[in-house]
Amino acid sequence: xxxxxxxxxxxxxxxxxxxxxxxxxxxxxxxxxxxxxxxxxxxxxxxxxxxxxxxxxxxxxxxxxxxxxxxxxxxxxxxxxxxxxxxxxxxxxxxxxxxxxxxxxxxxxxxxxxxxxxxxxxxxxxxxxxxxxxxxxxxxxxxxxxxxxxxxxxxxxxxxxxxxxxxxxxxxxxxxxxxxxxxxxxxxxxxxxxxxxxxxxxxxxxxxxxxxxxxxxxxxxxxxxxxxxxxxxxxxxxxxxxxxxxxxxxxxxxxxxxxxxxxxxxxxxxxxxxxxxxxxxxxxxxxxxxxxxxxxxxxxxxxxxxxxxxxxxxxxxxxxxxxxxxxxxxxxxxxxxxxxxxxxxxxxxxxxxxxxxxxxxxxxxxxxxxxxxxxxxxxxxxxxxxxxxxxxxxxxxxxxxxxxxxxxxxxxxxxxxxxxxxxxxxxxxxxxxxxxxxxxxxxxxxxxxxxxxxxxxxxxxxxxxxxxxxxxxxxxxxxxxxxxxxxxxxxxxxxxxxxxxxxxxxxxxxxxxxxxxxxxxxxxxxxxxxxxxxxxxxxxxxxxxxxxxxxxxxxxxxxxxxxxxxxxxxx
Amino acid sequence: xxxxxxxxxxxxxxxxxxxxxxxxxxxxxxxxxxxxxxxxxxxxxxxxxxxxxxxxxxxxxxxxxxxxxxxxxxxxxxxxxxxxxxxxxxxxxxxxxxxxxxxxxxxxxxxxxxxxxxxxxxxxxxxxxxxxxxxxxxxxxxxxxxxxxxxxxxxxxxxxxxxxxxxxxxxxxxxxxxxxxxxxxxxxxxxxxxxxxxxxxxxxxxxxxxxxxxxxxxxxxxxxxxxxxxxxxxxxxxxxxxxxxxxxxxxxxxxxxxxxxxxxxxxxxxxxxxxxxxxxxxxxxxxxxxxxxxxxxxxxxxxxxxxxxxxxxxxxxxxxxxxxxxxxxxxxxxxxxxxxxxxxxxxxxxxxxxxxxxxxxxxxxxxxxxx
Numbered sequence: 001x002x003x004x005x006x007x008x009x010x011x012x013x014x015x016x017x018x019x020x021x022x023x024x025x026x027x028x029x030x031x032x033x034x035x036x037x038x039x040x041x042x043x044x045x046x047x048x049x050x051x052x053x054x055x056x057x058x059x060x061x062x063x064x065x066x067x068x069x070x071x072x073x074x075x076x077x078x079x080x081x082x083x084x085x086x087x088x089x090x091x092x093x094x095x096x097x098x099x100x101x102x103x104x105x106x107x108x109x110x111x112x113x114x115x116x117x118x119x120x121x122x123x124x125x126x127x128x129x130x131x132x133x134x135x136x137x138x139x140x141x142x143x144x145x146x147x148x149x150x151x152x153x154x155x156x157x158x159x160x161x162x163x164x165x166x167x168x169x170x171x172x173x174x175x176x177x178x179x180x181x182x183x184x185x186x187x188x189x190x191x192x193x194x195x196x197x198x199x200x201x202x203x204x205x206x207x208x209x210x211x212x213x214x215x216x217x218x219x220x221x222x223x224x225x226x227x228x229x230x231x232x233x234x235x236x237x238x239x240x241x242x243x244x245x246x247x248x249x250x251x252x253x254x255x256x257x258x259x260x261x262x263x264x265x266x267x268x269x270x271x272x273x274x275x276x277x278x279x280x281x282x283x284x285x286x287x288x289x290x291x292x293x294x295x296x297x298x299x300x301x302x303x304x305x306x307x308x309x310x311x312x313x314x315x316x317x318x319x320x321x322x323x324x325x326x327x328x329x330x331x332x333x334x335x336x337x338x339x340x341x342x343x344x345x346x347x348x349x350x351x352x353x354x355x356x357x358x359x360x361x362x363x364x365x366x367x368x369x370x371x372x373x374x375x376x377x378x379x380x381x382x383x384x385x386x387x388x389x390x391x392x393x394x395x396x397x398x399x400x401x402x403x404x405x406x407x408x409x410x411x412x413x414x415x416x417x418x419x420x421x422x423x424x425x426x427x428x429x430x431x432x433x434x435x436x437x438x439x440x441x442x443x444x445x446x447x448x449x450x451x452x453x454x455x456x457x458x459x460x461x462x463x464x465x466x467x468x469x470x471x472x473x474x475x476x477x478x479x480x481x482x483x484x485x486x487x488x489x490x491x492x493x494x495x496x497x498x499x500x501x502x503x504x505x506x507x508x509x510x511x512x513x514x515x516x517x518x519x520x521x522x523x524x525x526x527x528x529x530x531x532x533x534x535x536x537x538x539x540x541x542x543x544x545x546x547x548x549x550x551x552x553x554x555x556x557x558x559x560x561x562x563x564x565x566x567x568x569x570x571x
Numbered sequence: 572x573x574x575x576x577x578x579x580x581x582x583x584x585x586x587x588x589x590x591x592x593x594x595x596x597x598x599x600x601x602x603x604x605x606x607x608x609x610x611x612x613x614x615x616x617x618x619x620x621x622x623x624x625x626x627x628x629x630x631x632x633x634x635x636x637x638x639x640x641x642x643x644x645x646x647x648x649x650x651x652x653x654x655x656x657x658x659x660x661x662x663x664x665x666x667x668x669x670x671x672x673x674x675x676x677x678x679x680x681x682x683x684x685x686x687x688x689x690x691x692x693x694x695x696x697x698x699x700x701x702x703x704x705x706x707x708x709x710x711x712x713x714x715x716x717x718x719x720x721x722x723x724x725x726x727x728x729x730x731x732x733x734x735x736x737x738x739x740x741x742x743x744x745x746x747x748x749x750x751x752x753x754x755x756x757x758x759x760x761x762x763x764x765x766x767x768x769x770x771x772x773x774x775x776x777x778x779x780x781x782x783x784x785x786x787x788x789x790x791x792x793x794x795x796x797x798x799x800x801x802x803x804x805x806x807x808x809x810x811x812x813x814x815x816x817x818x819x820x821x822x823x824x825x826x827x828x829x830x831x832x833x834x835x836x837x838x839x840x841x842x843x844x845x846x847x848x849x850x851x852x853x854x855x856x857x858x859x860x861x862x863x864x865x866x867x868x869x870x871x872x873x874x875x876x877x878x879x880x881x882x883x884x885x886x887x888x889x890x891x892x893x894x895x896x897x898x899x900x901x902x903x904x905x906x907x908x909x910x911x912x913x914x915x916x917x918x919x920x921x922x923x924x925x926x927x928x929x930x931x932x933x934x935x936x937x938x939x940x941x942x
Contacts (some may be wrong), residue, residue, distance in 0.1 A: 431940070432747050433819075477854060477855065480856075480896075481853045
């Protein structure tokens with residue numbers, strides 16, 4: 001077969017495969033154009049999930065009739081003039097290929113009227129065939145209609161999901177763009193039914209509450225940071241609002257929604273220990289960096305960007321989110337049942353207390369022990385507390401009563417302390433007089449090789465003793481001090497190591513420190529001395545995120561004075 | 572026949588306190604929480620056991636009006652007698668119950684049938700292994716018991732080795748991180764005996780050895796050991812089952828080639844250790860000791876708290892300067908049980924065991940903490 005130059009419409013069809021994957025990507029391109037044109041009102045109408053038609057109307061600058069043919073020609077754009085301009089892209093579109101691509105895989109009709117023009121004009125690109133400009137009635141702004149998308153590209157059409165699913169994707173695209181442009185009114189309809197209506201909001205917070213859900217209104221913590229030319233604003237959700245999927249995360253870079261793994265990772269890092277590892281925090285982050293420091297021209301769809309200072313942005317986001325969480329009072333309120341006409345006191349404490357009573361081991365009979373008070377920090381004169389059922393600490397604070405799970409809190413405190421110390425130097429190791437032998441289920445030499453780097457940092461000295469036996473020569477001082485059976489610790493460590501194979505060093509380390517903290521912490525059922533309780537509560541104040549144990553379970557919950565008064569009929 | 576005795580309140584309270592510490596705290600068998608009182612021959616005998624350890628105490632500061640026996644829950648009886656403010660209390664049996672009367676108070680405590688009481692501790696004069704005075708025995712126990720493991724696990728023994736060769740008794744304990752060897756001469760004894768005594772029994776034995784001049788006879792059987800304290804005022808017998816298992820070969824653990832030796836003042840070292848350990852935390856419980864000629868510097872640091880440094884004088888340090896870390900509590904524990912003014916430290920390297928000696932009667936091996 002002779003080599004030939006491809007006809008232009010074929011080139012555009014190939015390019016379209018990269019820009020235009022599905023209705024959502026069409027909508028994204030068209031809305032970005034509208035926003036670049038300064039629109040304050042954008043309406044998206046879908047028919048049959050966008051497969052039948054997609055229409056995006058805006059009240060932006062409009063396109064003068066002479067330029068309509070250029071608008072849908074490839075590599076024609078009003079946004080970039082020279083290659084140097086690519087170094088500092090501030091507009092959303094720039095490649096000059098979106099409309100051409102869309103026009104090559106659908107019937108694209110563009111009707112537009114600049115604000116000061118007397119009349120509108122339209123042009124049609126039908127699967128690459130570009131018609132001529134005709135006069136058309138039009139309000140100021142632009143209306144783009146995409147029909148029969150992928151009708152002639154069956155391969156692409158096959159990859160589309162149901163209209164319902166495609167509609168969902170479109171909705172998400174609009175949501176993300178709307179988050180970045182709170183002052184723009186967005187409307188989306190699907191088959192004539194309004195699916196999303198976001199009037200122009202005065203503040204970003206209002207817009208985000210509208211997008212993420214009213215129920216989150218009180219659970220969004222604002223964050224703000226500027227460092228070394230990187231700015232971050234937005235909101236993050238309180239830990240208990242975390243979702244099983246990352247659907248409630250909106251990340252925009254210079255106003256452009258992006259999907260960046262490093263940034264999601266930075267968020268996860270900020271919430272480490274506050275939420276279970278499988279959950280995702282709610283967040284809307286708007287990152288601003290000098291456009292010259294970002295390369296958005298990585299992929300035509302522009303959802304991936306190359307950050308020149310990826311590490312810096314990671315750190316700024318992580319620290320900003322951490323700081324915001326730290327400043328915020330994260331102690332969750334203990335849910336009380338709604339007040340009824342005849343409240344039953346026994347049920348007032350809800351599942352919080354009774355459910356856990358069941359798990360009290362057959363230890364000494366439940367006893368209510370001493371009440372004591374202690375100055376905890378300079379601000380409040382004293383904090384009164386008591387230990388109940390050798391398991392819970394009840395602590396008074398200005399909002400009510402905080403119920404603390406003594407094991408979970410101590411575990412959290414030890415976890416943070418050990419992690420901080422390991423950051424400096426390996427943990428001190430208590431040498432053992434006679435090595436402790438530990439049987440393992442796998443090849444001892446392999447286990448030792450795999451574990452040694454980690455073990456050394458932990459203050460654990462292990463060596464193979466037999467084919468499936470390890471010798472422990474030294475143990476972490478912490479475990480010795482807390483009287484943890486070293487053999488069972490090492491057995492668990494080996495099991496964990498097998499399960500963790502492939503995890504990166506930091507994850508593995510945290511996992512193991514977590515296990516150490518859990519084993520070393522006071523247990524439910526341990527009677528604590530006044531001194532121990534006082535130390536623990538002081539550390540609670542000192543440790544940055546003590547409201548959840550390393551597994552993400554809460555360490556404390558609050559019964560608020562308001563709730564108590566309401567339930568006792570005092571208010 | 573119903574028991575009736577008038578007792579000196581203080582003596583009875585003390586005896587009950589001692590006997591009460593034997594009984595089991597949590598057990599499905601209520602008789603194991605009781606003390607058996609037997610009156611007769613001008614004496615009141617208190618017997619208690621938890622099934623593993625049994626004790627018998629004889630009180631002679633009593634007036635026996637009627638002989639007899641009762642089996643009464645130890646904690647209640649102890650509390651009542653302890654709280655009595657009268658110089659004497661009267662105990663009188665009423666069936667299985669016991670009346671306790673002071674000048675202004677009267678108690679009735681229900682008990683159990685004395686026939687159901689577990690067997691009393693009994694000392695068998697035939698099998699005497701050795702004899703020594705109570706003071707020496709108590710010291711030897713104190714100098715070893717503290718190093719025993721707090722819990723009994725697969726790998727650690729919550730007991731103390733009793734090892735007698737001729738007239739030399741060594742008591743040895745270890746928790747795997749340190750090992751204490753206390754030596755004492757005994758008044759009689761030949762051949763060689765070795766067994767492991769549970770920590771609980773030795774704790775009780777110390778309470779029975781308050782009169783240092785009282786003679787103690789020790790008899791060792793197949794699976795039990797018995798002590799007879801021949802105190803003039805409160806003679807007592809303590810019997811305990813032995814810990815099964817093999818004690819680690821302790822002679823091998825004592826390092827023989829320590830090339831760095833020094834002597835220092837016990838009180839100075841004790842104070843220095845206490846001060847340096849102020850800035851240690853649970854996860855970093857260690858004090859660094861830097862040895863140079865004539866001086867020892869102890870230092871510690873906790874990242875979140877700060878650091879400490881204390882320097883004391885030492886005598887006779889030879890060899891290169893060296894540094895080694897120890898858990899300060901382990902050193903402090905040993906310094907508490909010795910009364911010699913000078914102690915000797917023998918070292919080799921920072922990752923090798925250290926040795927602490929006081930006179931010829933106390934040897935202590937300490938494993939270092941390394942970073």
